[in-house]
Amino acid sequence: MNKTIKTRRSRLCADCRQQTQWHQVSHEFEREGLRVRISGILAMVCSNCGAVSYLAGIPDKLLAAADSLFELMADRHRGALRAEPVPAATA
Numbered sequence: 110m111n112k113t114i115k116t117r118r119s120r121l122c123a124d125c126r127q128q129t130q131w132h133q134v135s136h137e138f139e140r141e142g143l144r145v146r147i148s149g150i151l152a153m154v155c156s157n158c159g160a161v162s163y164l165a166g167i168p169d170k171l172l173a174a175a176d177s178l179f180e181l182m183a184d185r186h187r188g189a190l191r192a193e194p195v196p197a198a199t200a
């Protein structure tokens with residue numbers, strides 16, 4: 110479920126130089142057999158080659174969020190743990 114979002118101007122694809130588009134994407138992390146999935150991340154996606162790029166600082170935040178989720182899972186929350194920001198309803 111990728112929604113096209115019109116917001117800030119997107120960059121050109123680093124791989125094929127096509128204009129990317131803003132989408133909400135999800136990212137999965139796997140560690141020692143455990144998986145977490147973070148969805149609703151705003152990212153620039155190339156419609157030509159599918160390359161995904163994030164704004165500066167976002168990958169670090171995703172990694173920090175994943176670290177916290179893995180810690181939660183290690184602490185008895187085994188199974189499907191998912192982080193999903195819910196957008197506020199727009200008027």
Ligand SMILES: [Zn+2]
Binds near residue numbers: 122123125159
């Ligand atoms: Zn591309």
